[in-house]
Amino acid sequence: MFPELGYFCLILLVGVSGLQVVLSLWGEVRKQPHYLAFNPLLSALQTLLALGSFGALAYAFLTDDFSVGYVASHSNSQLPSFFKFSATWGGHEGSMLFWMTALALWTGVFCIFSRKIDRLFANRTLAFLSLIILGFALFIALVSNPFERAFPVVPEGRDLNPMLQDVGLIFHPPLLYLGYVGFAVSFAMICSALLGGVVDYALARWIRPWTMIAWGFLTAGIMLGAWWAYYELGWGGWWFWDPVENASLMPWLLGTALIHSLIVSEQRGIFSYWTILLAIFAFALSLLGTFIVRSGVLTSVHAFAVDADRGIAILLLFFTISAIALALFALRVNLWQGDVRFKLFSKETAFLLINGLFALACSVVILGTFYPMIFTALDLGSISVGAPYFNSIFSPLALLLLSIMGLGTVLRWKTIPSRQVLFQVGLLPVAIGLSLLLVWHTLRYHNVHTIQILPTIFISLAIWIILTHFPYSQKMWKIRPLAMRLAHIGFAVAVVGAMMNSYYGDEKGVRLKPSESAELANIQFEYVKFDNEIGANYTSEKATFVIRTQQGEQIATVYPERRYYDVRTMTMAEVGLAHYGFDDLYIVMGDKLGKYEYAFRLHYKPYVRALWFGGLMMVIASLLAMVGYRRRA
Numbered sequence: 001m002f003p004e005l006g007y008f009c010l011i012l013l014v015g016v017s018g019l020q021v022v023l024s025l026w027g028e029v030r031k032q033p034h035y036l037a038f039n040p041l042l043s044a045l046q047t048l049l050a051l052g053s054f055g056a057l058a059y060a061f062l063t064d065d066f067s068v069g070y071v072a073s074h075s076n077s078q079l080p081s082f083f084k085f086s087a088t089w090g091g092h093e094g095s096m097l098f099w100m101t102a103l104a105l106w107t108g109v110f111c112i113f114s115r116k117i118d119r120l121f122a123n124r125t126l127a128f129l130s131l132i133i134l135g136f137a138l139f140i141a142l143v144s145n146p147f148e149r150a151f152p153v154v155p156e157g158r159d160l161n162p163m164l165q166d167v168g169l170i171f172h173p174p175l176l177y178l179g180y181v182g183f184a185v186s187f188a189m190i191c192s193a194l195l196g197g198v199v200d201y202a203l204a205r206w207i208r209p210w211t212m213i214a215w216g217f218l219t220a221g222i223m224l225g226a227w228w229a230y231y232e233l234g235w236g237g238w239w240f241w242d243p244v245e246n247a248s249l250m251p252w253l254l255g256t257a258l259i260h261s262l263i264v265s266e267q268r269g270i271f272s273y274w275t276i277l278l279a280i281f282a283f284a285l286s287l288l289g290t291f292i293v294r295s296g297v298l299t300s301v302h303a304f305a306v307d308a309d310r311g312i313a314i315l316l317l318f319f320t321i322s323a324i325a326l327a328l329f330a331l332r333v334n335l336w337q338g339d340v341r342f343k344l345f346s347k348e349t350a351f352l353l354i355n356g357l358f359a360l361a362c363s364v365v366i367l368g369t370f371y372p373m374i375f376t377a378l379d380l381g382s383i384s385v386g387a388p389y390f391n392s393i394f395s396p397l398a399l400l401l402l403s404i405m406g407l408g409t410v411l412r413w414k415t416i417p418s419r420q421v422l423f424q425v426g427l428l429p430v431a432i433g434l435s436l437l438l439v440w441h442t443l444r445y446h447n448v449h450t451i452q453i454l455p456t457i458f459i460s461l462a463i464w465i466i467l468t469h470f471p472y473s474q475k476m477w478k479i480r481p482l483a484m485r486l487a488h489i490g491f492a493v494a495v496v497g498a499m500m501n502s503y504y505g506d507e508k509g510v511r512l513k514p515s516e517s518a519e520l521a522n523i524q525f526e527y528v529k530f531d532n533e534i535g536a537n538y539t540s541e542k543a544t545f546v547i548r549t550q551q552g553e554q555i556a557t558v559y560p561e562r563r564y565y566d567v568r569t570m571t572m573a574e575v576g577l578a579h580y581g582f583d584d585l586y587i588v589m590g591d592k593l594g595k596y597e598y599a600f601r602l603h604y605k606p607y608v609r610a611l612w613f614g615g616l617m618m619v620i621a622s623l624l625a626m627v628g629y630r631r632r633a
Helices: 002-029 033-062 069-074 081-088 092-112 117-144 167-196 202-232 243-268 272-296 308-331 345-378 385-407 417-427 426-448 453-469 478-506 609-631
Strands: 506-510 519-520 523-534 539-548 555-558 561-565 570-574 574-580 583-594 597-605
Touching: 002 033, 002 081, 002 574, 033 069, 033 092, 033 117, 033 478, 069 092, 069 426, 081 092, 081 167, 081 308, 092 167, 117 167, 117 308, 167 202, 167 243, 167 308, 202 243, 202 272, 202 539, 202 609, 243 345, 243 519, 272 345, 345 385, 345 570, 345 583, 385 453, 417 426, 426 453, 426 478, 478 609, 506 519, 519 597, 523 583, 523 597, 539 574, 539 583, 539 597, 555 574, 570 583, 583 609
Parallel strands: none
Antiparallel strands: 506 597, 519 523, 523 539, 539 555, 539 561, 561 570, 574 583, 583 597
16 A cells, blocks of 8 residues: 555556656747746645655655555565654665665755745746656656565565664665755755856855755765775775765765855955856766766775666766756856956955866866776776875875865955965974874874875874864854864864874784684784674674773773674674774674684774774764854845
8 A cells, every 4th residue: 555655656656757857948039937836835745755755655664565666676564663654765776775864855945945935936946956857757757666566475585684783774875865865955946046147145145055065964974984995894994986975975075166266256256167067066966976877887895786767867877967958058058157356365366276276186086987988898907096096196186175174264365464374374384293293102102104295294283274174263163264274174074093003003913712812003902702693684793802901901891793694694793993092993793613613803093093983073063054144144
């Protein structure tokens, strides 16, 4: 009953969105804007239908309706309820339905909060959003239907992939999708402006809050995904330059550039072409990321392995939507721009450099991600592009970006006051001294490595940004300036965590029995005992470790384990993780070597928690900026 109701809502959604697109197109062709007046009502109806369709699928999971093929493939009656709900987007069909539902939610929110802007512009924006919804609704209904019944009905489901049975995966995909889809609003608003032939400072002011909140969701999704990979996959890292990781990084890079470009467009009436192209390609790359994850053309631990026909359909949708936007841009290429002049050393020049750096970084990621696929498609063999390629190119770009950010608080329109610049530069030796002290502290107490030059430069610039952006006067605590400072400080804190963890971490493999211990970074890891446990849908081999300092002070008790999932016949390592200040102590349980004897991998991760704290600061900054923007409006 409920699956059929969900599919019926999906079919109605196709009809309503199609009707809205036709009415809007007719109104534009006939130059009769009153046809667009129905768009808010139709968009609200689309939101309700999408929520109804997704709710019906979620209900099928929660009630173990294994007559639905998608539920039988991704759930199990023994699965805890919160994992049953998250399994709704745990496979291809459900994730696409959630993607479309998120888009419909953004459309509904836009209906509510767009009442104070130009009505024709808002209605045109809703028409473009409806066009995107129509494309995805048709795709789901025709080639990716999650409501198909399975015959014969199986008595038990295949269970959710054990890698996805984690709290991080309950929140990571929704946040990531909300970020991806949030750029659709900026995209639709730009297309609406191009259709009207006006791209000015008022448009930038309307678009900016939508871009910022989408960027905040995407940042939260990326950081949560990195955190999940760090503690769930058991390899001890947080970023692997995986193709699917790159799929979320690409729109984030262009979205960051778009925020800065919108600031210049709003304040100075320039950079209109930058704003248009960044808005188009930020959302286009979100669609391209959807293709990467669901086409099967690239191998990744995160990807959905599905048939190529669905990938081609998504690629066709990507090209169609991108072509429409670029065609509108080509027709309006002679848009008016403000006749604003600025000097070489000015805030405008700094923002121009920032746009160029982020665009270049995005191009590097695109090339590194798709080059192996193109190489294989041309029958030239197989090739892999990994961390050395990305790190070697990103390092100089990141150094230049950090240098510009360090001057962020003294940048002024038209020119830059030299006295304030000298004061900012004068803080750089202080930052270098603090960075050396930070590194020395790690070496002194944990005896990990010798001081390395490149991470020290990065850490020095990051600390310099923190010093120059710290709000030391009452004026700087106003909401919008504070949000900018908090975002930059958060980025700098994340850089410190990334550099310290990547260059000064340590690890080693050991073979231990109960009552034996090992030492790493002047910290004692004692294997106390072994237990067998039975979970909701798995059996577990669990070790108990007590972690102590060299002086014998207990830091924590952790429980690394190996879980065996009967239905999926998969074994997963669950790490034992302890926090020690800003550091992490990390134990991975490996293969069984004898009675109660196992191979273990011990990790020392200095300042890795600064990475997550910096990401959280950036997310809070985006929310704070939204509050400031609403109050100012």
